[in-house]
Amino acid sequence: MIDMAKAGATTTTATPDLCTLSQDTILHIGFDDTDSTCGKCTTHLAFKITGYLLKNPDTKFLDYPLLVRLNPNIPMKTRGNGAVCLRVMARNHERIIQDIRQLIEKESAIGMGANPGVAFLNGGLVPEALKEFGRFAMFDILSKQKAEKIAKENCVRHFTFGNGQGLVGSLAAIGSLEDGDHTFEAIAYRKCKNYGTTRQINATRVIQYDKRTFPNTFSNYDQNHRRVLIAPHGPDPVFCGIRGESPEVVVSSLEWLQPEEILEGYMVFRSNQGTNMHLQNELKLSAIRVYMAGYVRGKVITKPQTIQGGHVIFGIKDSGGVTGSAAVYEPTGLTKIASQMEIGDVIEIGCGVRKATCNRSPILNVEYISILKIVQIWDLTNPPCKYCTKKMKSEGKNKGFQCDRCRYKDGNAKKIPVLRDRDVLTGLYVPTPKSHRHLTKPLHRYGMEKKSLGFNPRSKLIARWFFTSS
Ligand code: ATP
Numbered sequence: 001m002i003d004m005a006k007a008g009a010t011t012t013t014a015t016p017d018l019c020t021l022s023q024d025t026i027l028h029i030g031f032d033d034t035d036s037t038c039g040k041c042t043t044h045l046a047f048k049i050t051g052y053l054l055k056n057p058d059t060k061f062l063d064y065p066l067l068v069r070l071n072p073n074i075p076m077k078t079r080g081n082g083a084v085c086l087r088v089m090a091r092n093h094e095r096i097i098q099d100i101r102q103l104i105e106k107e108s109a110i111g112m113g114a115n116p117g118v119a120f121l122n123g124g125l126v127p128e129a130l131k132e133f134g135r136f137a138m139f140d141i142l143s144k145q146k147a148e149k150i151a152k153e154n155c156v157r158h159f160t161f162g163n164g165q166g167l168v169g170s171l172a173a174i175g176s177l178e179d180g181d182h183t184f185e186a187i188a189y190r191k192c193k194n195y196g197t198t199r200q201i202n203a204t205r206v207i208q209y210d211k212r213t214f215p216n217t218f219s220n221y222d223q224n225h226r227r228v229l230i231a232p233h234g235p236d237p238v239f240c241g242i243r244g245e246s247p248e249v250v251v252s253s254l255e256w257l258q259p260e261e262i263l264e265g266y267m268v269f270r271s272n273q274g275t276n277m278h279l280q281n282e283l284k285l286s287a288i289r290v291y292m293a294g295y296v297r298g299k300v301i302t303k304p305q306t307i308q309g310g311h312v313i314f315g316i317k318d319s320g321g322v323t324g325s326a327a328v329y330e331p332t333g334l335t336k337i338a339s340q341m342e343i344g345d346v347i348e349i350g351c352g353v354r355k356a357t358c359n360r361s362p363i364l365n366v367e368y369i370s371i372l373k374i375v376q377i378w379d380l381t382n383p384p385c386k387y388c389t390k391k392m393k394s395e396g397k398n399k400g401f402q403c404d405r406c407r408y409k410d411g412n413a414k415k416i417p418v419l420r421d422r423d424v425l426t427g428l429y430v431p432t433p434k435s436h437r438h439l440t441k442p443l444h445r446y447g448m449e450k451k452s453l454g455f456n457p458r459s460k461l462i463a464r465w466f467f468t469s470s
Contacts, residue, residue, distance in 0.1 A: 031169075040107070140289070276439060379420050
């Protein structure tokens with residue numbers, strides 16, 4: 001249950017006009033890698049840190065907390081490779097920096113697999129180098145050393161724990177989502193005593209708001225598999241998350257859900273979820289590295305083969321003439337269309353590069369297929385009888401054909417080419433909702449991409465973007 005009246009009363013944050021702001025009161029706070037498979041959750045820690053910042057009347061949020069999903073293929077991720085950035089205007093930076101450093105140290109799963117990093121950038125403008133670092137973190141694999149160098153060159157204060165790999169995500173989060181496509185998610189958190197218990201979510205209410213708000217909310221319910229998609233299943237603090245195109249629609253949908261469980265609260269994030277941001281760069285097969293993400297354009301060069309488990313494998317040659325293998329996994333729901341492709345079809349695939357195994361070179365794991373051009377296939381078939389039109393039978397190699405209805409025989413007849421009905425349409429094919437990754441762009445979002453500035457300190461956050469019961 002969420003006490004919305006209280007939410008409105010306690011959390012309105014009217015953002016001051018930028019003209020009245022001094023740029024050096026702006027602080028960008030990035031953090032990552034606070035959780036592990038043993039527990040905790042980086043977005044939940046973001047919720048707590050936001051609660052701490054909002055208690056200070058001198059602190060104003062200049063943007064919604066950012067939930068930035070980074071390259072989903074990297075091996076060191078816990079789940080969805082999410083990092084967080086908070087952009088605030090505040091007076092006492094030093095106190096905030098020390099308090100947040102302590103909160104991260106205290107509330108992270110350090111020693112149980114978490115390797116937190118937290119970074120603080122002072123000033124209104126995010127340097128190009130950080131933006132570029134953020135862009136690369138979407139599709140490539142970056143080292144902690146590189147992150148340290150960028151932090152040093154750009155005067156980013158930072159603290160790390162464990163092996164400190166979290167610094168990569170912290171910097172990337174600060175450098176991300178200033179502009180371009182984005183979505184929102186209202187994430188509701190459970191009270192600690194309820195962790196590990198079954199989440200009671202009313203599927204009928206989910207279906208209702210899904211229908212009412214479409215296309216402005218998404219990934220709520222999978223009609224084909226009759227599955228609610230908004231709630232995780234593990235023992236983590238997240239009760240549910242509702243994704244959509246505006247902060248208003250995700251909060252009103254959460255209100256509509258009327259969860260019976262008493263919740264700790266909720267918070268609206270601005271995010272790159274549902275944007276395909278990891279698939280924006282073209283991969284050249286001559287230059288791919290393991291764990292990279294992107295898209296490849298080329299031609300199908302081997303007939304797709306279905307292997308054990310129902311997965312489909314095929315060969316592809318890119319525009320540089322370099323060949324590679326691509327795999328379409330059965331749960332994506334893309335195997336039917338993949339198996340209908342023919343040698344010569346021109347396609348684009350969104351994909352991640354999977355590590356090579358001892359007997360296979362790197363494989364491209366397919367995330368979407370766009371069929372750009374379909375080749376014509378001519379099949380050779382027996383000629384028709386010129387008297388009764390029935391298809392004739394072969395008399396043997398180079399011995400001609402005979403009609404077995406009227407007995408007409410033609411010693412010179414040859415097989416004739418017939419154009420195959422391909423039964424395949426050009427266009428985009430995306431995975432079934434239940435196998436969507438956080439970053440997967442749902443089909444209906446194509447054409448809905450936002451181009452406006454994501455980070456605009458002049459606009460106001462909605463009143464009910466944050467609520468805590470404590
Ligand atoms: P959750 O989604 O549950 O918050 P997670 O999947 O985000 O967890 P983390 O525990 O945050 O996983 O671990 C991801 C680690 O990978 C972090 O240390 C982060 O800095 C690092 N990382 C993220 N993107 C890249 C990248 N492109 N190259 C190298 N390291 C990266």
